[in-house]
Amino acid sequence: MATSRPSITLRPARPDDLPDLLAIEAASFTGDRLSRRALRRWLRVPYGRCLVAERAGAIVAYGLASLHRAGRVARIYSLAVAPGARGSGLGGRLLAALESTARERGYAVARLEVPATNAPARALYRAAGYAERERLPGYYEGGGDGLRLEKRLDG
Numbered sequence: 066m067a068t069s070r071p072s073i074t075l076r077p078a079r080p081d082d083l084p085d086l087l088a089i090e091a092a093s094f095t096g097d098r099l100s101r102r103a104l105r106r107w108l109r110v111p112y113g114r115c116l117v118a119e120r121a122g123a124i125v126a127y128g129l130a131s132l133h134r135a136g137r138v139a140r141i142y143s144l145a146v147a148p149g150a151r152g153s154g155l156g157g158r159l160l161a162a163l164e165s166t167a168r169e170r171g172y173a174v175a176r177l178e179v180p181a182t183n184a185p186a187r188a189l190y191r192a193a194g195y196a197e198r199e200r201l202p203g204y205y206e207g208g209g210d211g212l213r214l215e216k217r218l219d220g
């Protein structure tokens with residue numbers, strides 16, 4: 066018998082999503098995690114744009130961008146998909162949705178940092194059109210290098 070997969074909806078995060086966001090964060094990163102306090106703040110500040118992906122009532126991914134008023138560069142601040150939901154296009158969808166908000170608000174460029182050793186994330190960003198701009202030695206908590214990537218949103 067054919068089974069249908071529950072559909073996924075993207076929506077802005079709400080304050081009561083915080084425990085789910087923290088669980089995804091814990092399952093996705095070993096260092097440089099966003100704390101409860103930091104995440105709560107991101108949900109409140111006007112320049113924070115946080116989207117969640119919901120499947121059958123459960124949050125399975127989130128993406129966070131920093132869109133400062135009058136800025137030209139939108140920062141993709143965090144992107145994480147729960148381990149059981151990876152590989153089905155959610156990371157790409159969330160990233161595209163954040164970019165589209167940034168574009169609508171007049172941002173010309175999206176920028177992000179990624180650990181040089183994070184092959185899945187680097188592949189996702191490459192597929193989404195990001196180019197390496199700078200290497201950031203010792204950028205992460207454990208001393209690992211980062212890469213700064215950028216994509217033009219107005220091209």
Ligand SMILES: CC(C)(COP(=O)(O)OP(=O)(O)OC[C@H]1O[C@@H](n2cnc3c(N)ncnc32)[C@H](O)[C@@H]1OP(=O)(O)O)[C@@H](O)C(=O)NCCC(=O)NCCS
Nearest residue numbers: 093144145146151152153154155156157185186188189192
């Ligand atoms: C990186 C991450 C967000 C990707 O999310 P995802 O939903 O699994 O990614 P998608 O299914 O949207 O994949 C989009 C593209 O990314 C690339 N990609 C994703 N996972 C990959 C993997 N494990 N290996 C190689 N390429 C991968 C592929 O190019 C893929 O396109 P394809 O499916 O057509 O081949 C997810 O693995 C994750 O949450 N990792 C832990 C947290 C993290 O590293 N976040 C990024 C911090 S900078």
